[in-house]
Amino acid sequence: MRAERAREAVVGRVEGAPDEFLRAIGDDPAGWMALADKALGESAADRTVLGAVAALMRFTLSEISPRHPLREQCVRLLAVALVDTAQHHDDEAAYTEFQTVVRFEAERLPDDDPARARLTGMLASVGARRRESTHDRMTAEARALLDRFEATEDEAALDEAIARFRAVVLRIADEPDRRHPLGSLGLALVLRYQLHADPGDLRAAISAWRRALAHTPPGNGRVQLVANLAGALHHLFDLERDEAVREESFQLARSVRGEGVAEMRRLNNLAAGLVARFVETGDTRAADEAIELHERAIAMTDPADPQYATRLHNLSDLVKVRFSAAEDPAAVDRSIDLSRRAYAAANTPPRQRFALALALAAGLSLRSERSADLASLAEAVELIRVFVADGPRQDPDRPFLLGKASLILSTYYDATGDAAVAGEAAAAAREALRAAGTGHPHRPMLLFALSHVLSRVHHHTGEAAALAESRRLMAEAASVPAQSPLDRAGMLVLVAGAQVAQQRWAEAADAYDQAIGLFPLLVSRRLTRADQEKRLAERAVTVRDAGAVALQAGDPERALTLIEHGRGTLFAQSLENRDDFDDLRADHPDLAAELLSLRDTLATWTAEGAGAGDDHHRLARRWEELVARVRELPGRQGFLGRVRVGELLSAAERGPVVVFSVSAIRSDALIVRPDGIEVVPLPGVTPEVVERNAREFLAAVADGEDVSGILGWLWDAVAGPVLDRLPDDPSQRVWWCPTGSLAFLPLHAAGRAGHGVLDRVVSSGTPTLRALLHARRAGVPAGTDTLVVAVPEAEGVPALPGVEREVRLLEDVLPTTTVLRDARRAEVLDQIGRHGRAHFACHAVTDTAHPSDSRLLLAGDAPLTVLDIARLRLEGDLAHLSACSTATVGPVLPDEAIHLASAFQLAGYRHVVATLWPVRDVFAVGFARDFYRVVAEHGAGSAALAVHQATRRLRDRLPDHPEIWAAHVHTGP
Template sequence: MRFERTGDLGDIAAAIEHQQKSVGLTPEGHPDMPSRLNNIGSSFMRRFIQTGELDDITVALEYHQKSVELTPEGDLRMPIRLNNLGSALLNCFRRTGNIADLSAAIEHHKKSLELTPEGHPDMPKWLNNLGNSFLSYFQQTGDISDLSAAIEHHQKSVGLTSEGHPNMPMQLNNLGYSFSRRFDRTGDFDDISAAIKYQQKSVELTPKDYPGIPMMLSNLGNSLLARFEITGDLDDISVAIKHHQKALGLTPEGHPEMPMQLNNLGNSFSKRFDQTGDLADISAAIEHHQKSVRLTPEGHPDKPSRFNNLGNSLTSRFKATGDLTDISAAIEHHQKMSVELTPKGHPDMPSRFKNLANSFTRRFMQTADLTDIAAAIDHHKNAVRLAPEGHADMSVYRHGLGELFMIRFKQTNNVGDCQAAALSYRRAATQNMGRPTIRLHAARGWALCCNNLGDYQASLDAYATALELVPLVASLDQTIQKRHISLLSISNLTREAIARALLIGSNEVALEWFEQGRCLIWTQLNQLRTPVDILREHDAQLAKRFLAVSKALESSGSRQESSWCANSTITEQIAVEDRVRSHFILAQEWERLLLAIRALPPFSDFLRPPKAASILSQLPTNGPVVLINVEKRRCDALALVHGADDPIHIHLNNFTSEKAELLRRQLGYHLTNEKLRMRNSEDRGGRLARRPDAGLYHILRELWHGVVWPILQGLGYSSPPAHRNRIWWCLTGPLAFLPIHGAGIYDSNTEVPGPCISDFVVSSYIPTVTTLLEKLKLDATLKHQETKVLLLSQPNALPHAPIPGTIEETRTILRKLREGSVEVVSLEDKEGTKSRVAKEMETNGWIHIASHASQHPSESLKSGFYLDDGQLELLEIIRQRLPSAEFAYLSACQTSVGDEKLSEEAAHLAAGMLAAGYQGVVATLWSIKDQYAPKIAEDFYEFLLGEKRKSGALRLDSRRAAFALDDATRKIRERLGDSESALLTWVPYIHLGL
């Protein structure tokens, strides 16, 4: 008993010595003989667990077998002796891999349970042990029913164990381990979440000096590592490494678990290297794997897996360094030491063939030796052949095989390889189980293969599959922040798909994909805020629950991402995990409720992506909507016109993705230089001279010739109309960062100005067509409400960079609005706190913000407005539910810039205001000039107040905001002319929404 607490081998040796003397002095047939044999067997087994000596478990097994043989039928001590015999057999199997021992262990554990009366205090222990045996059997055979039995027995064991019982930590650990193994098999994210939850609790409840704590820490580390492989969350892998390092530090030299601890830590370092590329990580991984292999006894059943992991780490280092000795060693470890030593039928055999194939592939990439890629394909085929149907990694194996066929196709141009790749990709993509990210990449590969083969209809099927998987990759069980990260690697997928649909004339499909694949985060947010009035008439309880779960899920998804630091306690980790798990459960319930709603006959299309016919039937009457797709192979526009049955396709022959990207870079360069020039000029105290270079002239001219004029011609505009209509632009790729609304021929040196877009139409921007259609529906309810304006002035929110014209701007607007009988709430400086602003936004339908703003370069959700007590971030804005929201004027810099890596998501402050409920927004593409901003704002409101006076209306009409901005920019052009400097004054202003 003292040995169990301290791990002192001297104690267990003394115990065995006394027990051996006791057995030697006990006569044959004595009634205490079975008990003494059982005790000495238990001592040998405990020492085996500490030392791993095969002789100890062999002797233990002999004593336990003899103890059971000598125990009479009906003896109340029979269950405990059967249990101990089962445990000895299980430990013997773990050392030798003899499946017969494992089968016998299960039988003895089962019989022990059968003989134990209900309510017996040892029942939880026996259930736990039987669960362990079933789990080991699953690990040997891969039979999912054995794993289900293991989880069932572990759950019963935990359920019957009282709080505070010393066995509870180990039983929680075993239950968590069972869930982690089922996650490996099925890929169900709920399983890995449950595993982490139970294992964290196990560690929290275990005394720090308990000998079993290293194993518990190691199991928790492995579960975090498994989740990291799905999510790529570096917090998970960092904490996993911390737990593995601690487990290794607590394991004494010579302990039989030492090789396992080294192996697990090596795996974590290797996986982190794959994510970060830090060579120190892969060097540490190889060092730990090599030591693990060296310390694992010959014949040990875990020896092949440890060689396999060493081979993986060597392959990873080869990818970074190109050292052929690494890849040759990796192939040897995978082939001779892992695959050949793994018993036939072992459930890990498919993954080992896959890893061997990966090593051959890596060498082929270096040497171009076709025998290597042929070997890789053969081994990957074995992985696919041996993996059971329904296995979570089947999509990984099939996707990997498709990749190999494509690699060889690119080398040999053999059409058969491309066809084989397409088949593998298709099977991976359409498999119901598996990681959504892998399946999506497979669908994309399938589409590219079909393009190569000229099978364009199949290509559309592949892209349709890929787009259906996008919401699963960035699913509602993640925070908005994580969903943005998930979308980074597939940001141009939708543009690829649209280009292919337009190439073959599927205009309606292209339109539907425009809506389905873009601005996913905003679409999800709108879905969570969907009114359910009609549903309530059919099923009031379902509608009520759907609303409640939607609200809770939106709140959870828009929270700041929780993270663990390297020194966070297990209690702090549990708190973070509880929030993650609660969010996951909400998302699951929301999906179940959505299926229940769609099962009702009138709601089969509830929250499904809109069809083209539905979109075309709801368009505004006062101007077209133009969607522009910028893709590396082609650029196209789809014009949607009220009353037309089909979208109008306009191929932009003279514009390319490369040109759009070049113009975007030129604009950035020009703006940077202009800022420096202005600063230098001001420092010298001189007037700003008009520069002769044509930076912005050139950009706006290129946009006119390449994009805008071909579209206007396609719409039938041959000359400026007498009455200008609206036009709504929906842009993709690098074009989303360019001022389409300012396109035209400007040159201050010519007497007659050239044509420009504002001669023909009044421009607005929208994130998606659906956004505009939703605003149109809501407009009818808002146009009767009284105009109430929140005027926010924050000139000194950043003390080092005050805004000179802000006070003038806001006081002029305040005076004008009050003269026009418009109710205004004005907040200046200290009054403009985040909480006060948020409160006033709830009751004031209009807001005018004059403040500093910034677009965060890498995390768009951290973009925001600077207020007196901090930054009002985009994430906080989109949390708002503002039923009275109507219009926002953002007199600040960079409020509609967005994230270059997520151009399809419109992740900027102006779009955030639309998402919060505002019908329309005036925003800026880049920094605005403080000396002219007040006048532009004054002219904007003067236009709206003038129309209010003419019509005799009681309110400002936000539907005329685009015309008001157009009027304000025309007046500034009249004052300043069309010099480069003048263009920089008004071109950054844009209108979004209705």
């Protein structure tokens, strides 16, 4: 009877139960379990058998008592049947029943019953195995979908892969076990981001990789994950401009080392971030490190690897932008060779070949510009035409590549005048703009590309509509704030030029004002001094024209501020307004202390090697953050900002300051007084005329030839018209502030036939009005005793026999002197802060190409450079540099006034006496004697008068030799 009910129970629950199974069911529960065990062993995957076993075990549980000795075995057999059904037939209901039955049976047993522990353990272990099995299967399916996408670019497969990876992650409870599916999910999301540029995909990928990295042990797997995450963070920085993101990417990429594919990817992504840093900031350390990393990655890559072409391409692009033709004439040829190898590489994915073609075209176009090679340009155009016609329309990089293509086509149009090419260039640029949309990160470049095309059309055809649209597009490009300061400043200058062409002077002044406002960002504290100088050299014409435009607009005060803030950028960065820090220290001492510490650390930055640039940028970013925080405080919006015109005018409180504006637009002298500015037109003075006279003057001085004609021109055209506006008072002080090539000429010596500036005023010089204000704010000097640095002999230069006579003279004239004979650098730096005055009698070297490397030659092999001096924080009264060319500016950066004299002023000396060109030993001694007689009697405050009188004495003795008597100049209050 029990056997019949058992068979009915099985038949009622399982359709098509095996006949032999049903016939074997007897009356004994032990026999039922034996039958179930035998059936499971023989047909574990057969769903009908599994169902029959499960039904029989359910009936058995209903028939036996809760404390029956075989009940646990019955529960286990039922569990096996249900788990196998779930595993082999994807039956979630079976697994749910398994959990319900086993949990119920366990919970009805006492806590101390061993059977309860065994059932609970079975529940946990089966659950773990099932999760692992399910996860492995789902992960394998997702990876197969990802492989399908990479082989066929089937976007539906990619979307499904992402959905399945996410499902796997959600099903896994333990975070460490999620790291592999999280890594795969991140990869799939980045692939989709590359297709559609959806920032949400990029951020989700970064989140997934960060979670995976937290539980990934050291090894190549971690290196691979770090490389992927660092690359994604670089892309996120491009979107959000959050520098903490970029900093994280560099820290990650430098935190690991690996081998094989993982290491190659790490090198490549680290290099990509460094390239971006170089392009945006001009930090050549980043570019040089990136070149080395790319070369290592290429050397490790098999030419059959699909990534080989990409790595060649990356290096090609970097070489192209790192080295100008002037710096390295072979750079363009090397870039083209790398691009050709990349373009010819095997196994390159089809979508990438178009980017490689454009890169090769860009190199060929550069070659044509350098050497007028029309064949190279024609080859570039053919590559572009293939891309425009056949390149993938949905590629998110297409707008950027089209913009580059349009610029190369414009170059070909300029060379050939072919109107059809102009049409191609314009069509490519317009398609790029349509595809990019308003928020695209490359939109400014694309606007510039179309503007450039249209400007060339106007140039060739005179078409007014093309010119109007070109100007509108350029103005729009310049107005986009989310671009590098270098790019935006360049576009603003182009906008200003367009306004000048229309004689819209006020609008042009506005554009120049915005461009000059970006100068501090172009030379931020993130850069080495050499890189800062290089960036400023590219902007000299901007400043020259900005003041002239403001004068044309009838606004001399604006002209003064534009000239002032466009020049001496590095000088201003070094000095920083002491009053600002004094006030801040009183109210916010901790903030002021951190800022001053950062300022000094960055000013003396010399660290080198991998990672040093990262630290440099991190500290500079902290500086910028703190300055921004101070500017948010009440009443401190102008902290370390532009000096207002009222304060600039106050620089003339002890006498007029004459600031020059020399431009092809117009040239003027601005006589600055406390109550306003008087504009003195200088007709006939142009940049070309001044540069020619300066060049001829310096050549004549070097050769000992007559320079009276040039000094006469300087009087007639420049200095005389200014002094005609001033009272006739030979004791009056005047500060000359020359700009451009005027800085090479001795304004204090301008004159004809014994009548000139020396007979009309007492002259001083100042590189900027801010420098003059800085000198007047200088603190109380350490005393009136003088440190004399005497180096009559230095390695590689002739001896200076007059140095010892100069020392004896100073010891006789001055009350207290400390003489360092044959002084070494460390000794000078140790002693200089202990004296209120300093006199250097030695050789000096002016490095005109890199003025920050100009130096005073000391004993030993370590000189005292401009940077060494400028980084000092002293409170000195007077520095006399009795050496050659210590106030000579370099031809590349005359408006920055980077020389030894300005360095001593920055260090804290109120008065500095220096030379504009080489001086002979014997005359330097005589000048020092006459100078110090006045200073000994009247103090350091008489330094300007002392220079004036010593110069006049030399002129009276040698009137026909201004190369001797006009060399010395005074800088200071």
